[in-house]
Amino acid sequence: ADDGYRLWLKYDRVADASLRAQYQASAQFIVAEGQDVVLRTAAAELQRGLQGLLDQSVPVLNQAEKNSTKRGIILRIDPTANVSAQTNTANVSGKKKTNSASAAKGSPEGFQIATQGGNLVVSGRSGAALLYGVFALLRQLQTRQPLANLALTSSPRIQYRLLNHWDNPNGTVERGYAGSSIWKWQELPERIDPRYEDYARANASIGINGVVLNNVNASARYLTPEYLRKVAAVAGVLRPYGIRVYLSVLWAAPKVIGGLTTSDPLNPQVQQWWAHRTDEIYKTIPDFGGFLVKANSEGEPGPQDYGRNHADGANMLARALGQHDGAVMWRAFVYQAGSGDRFKQAYEEFQPLDGKFAPKVLVQVKNGPIDFQAREPFHPLFGAMPRTPLMLEVQLTQEYLGFATHLVYLGPLIKECLMADTYAKGPGSTVAKVVDGSLENHAVSGIAGVANIGADRNWTGHPVGQANWYAFGRLAWDHTLSPAAIAEEWTRMTLTQEPAAVRSITQVLNESRSIYVRYTTPLGLHHIMGQNLHYGPEPWLTKSARPDWTAIYYHRADSVGLGFDRTAMGSNALALYAPALRQRWGSPATCPPDFLLWFHHLPWGQKLSTGRPLWDELCTRYYTGADSVLWMQRQWAAVQPAVDAELHADVAARLQVQHREALWWRDACVLYFQTFSRRPIPAPFPKPI
Ligand code: GCU
16 A cells, blocks of 8 residues: 655556566666765666666666666766756646746756767756756656657756745644654754655655755754754755755844844844854854744744844845855745735835845745735735845645645646736736746745645645645746646656546646635635634634734625725725736726635625626635535546555545535635625536536
């Protein structure tokens, strides 16, 4: 039985004997020259993969030992290689694509696979490039693509591709639904859990090159010598996989562990403290990646405690990094009670600071303006801070998307944000171009996914949660990939090769996010979930420590209608967007139904572009959304013969819970909103899906 531990790195024997023979003929040896540690990892991974997939042991040789009558795979670090961000992803996008204007041009991580003199040559400027090339090559085999005349060039479009762990020193994971943390701090540095290496392999296989080990609501402990030794031990496992470690820092650390009376960024002693700490970190971890900071947000300390701003704080840390090769990732997730529409607050605090950040600073912005809701418009900061590299932060752990119970594939959500047009420099100024740095020619670029990983045997709790980890890495590497193609690739590598089953499962994945939106927050409803836990519906929530944590603050249901008016007549958050968007989203007639209630308070009887009045459309979406979970169940039932029995039963059972909870959402929301609309539930509903 498949316990899910191996993720998508299943190197099971290729069943088709003639295809296997073809592969075997092209892979009779591996040549890997040099001692670069990541290159050695690449060679070992290739050997391991071929051993499993081809059921043949393939020797790793030096150039001199190579037998010229045989065909094999040569891994070659070529210092002159200049692999720009063009991708021939024949198996993913179906056609050759060229994009020369990427910031990742000539990336040291880019690789090329070419057929030369009968051998397959994988080349790139660094060991990491070769490791990515090897995983791409193995992926060809895992998805049963031909190797003959293989020509593949690929380079990451985004430089910093990070997972953010929200893991605490005591082993809990904030918003984690897959068990406790995989980091066993009390055992480190002496005991290295073998799982760390499997984690590194999985990340490297999808191009992730950095991990923030601890929660943004940070403990100062990680900066102590005791913990730095532990962090260094983890870094030692990740380094051979081309992965650097980063830490979230507590702003008040100089006070909490440094014995100072302040953490004012303009105080010389505070500056010295950070500079000294940073030097100590680099002594322990020479390739340390840098700091992630949540400051003056949700009660966390920050520079504003001393009348300073975010740039003062970020720049002080950038100075502390000095000559070290590290970055400061400063989060823009800030909002305060009672200061107007929460939608606008990060923009108001950060946009005026554009141009004030030091070169080592990236500002990390969540995909949407509120907080990882099932569907949000893109964050208005994208496109509004041209002089600052902006990182995109997405959440892989499903805090607002049904935890590890609901099957929700996030590829479409991430892609929707990346493809959103900010119009910052005219049409085509997508969030992707802001984030990869190509729109403003930034030297650095980054993307972060809040990890959904825990100590559960299958890593992510829900087996399909693995697809979200996978899709994040693939899109971080190349945002032009299609989420549907990534879903198919993941399915084939992880679940089954059987074509009809691959099709059915891929369909379920692709539809799953929009189904979830329909039975929870259709038409642009948001933030109506259960308090604190963030699970299940609680649209009636009127009392909380703060008004902007209640549901009624967001849905604004009354006898007239539903939705948050963010036009000029309301909070005017729409004014934060480019004129083209202001115009499109500003009128209910042209605003896409999916975003309607984000921006408008509409009468219950208002006729929508779908032809139905608002109330009827709302009910239709809740009902068809919930019914579509039955469709997901049927699709899943049909693939039973093609999928591992244990895994199949697990997902099938979760889909039953999901349906029960979809009905819960539907009934809770429809019946609650009906107390305002006072209209009957229209029936019958159109066929789901
Ligand atoms: C959400 C989440 C918190 C988290 C915060 C953040 O609000 O509920 O647990 O700390 O995001 O991103 O900082």
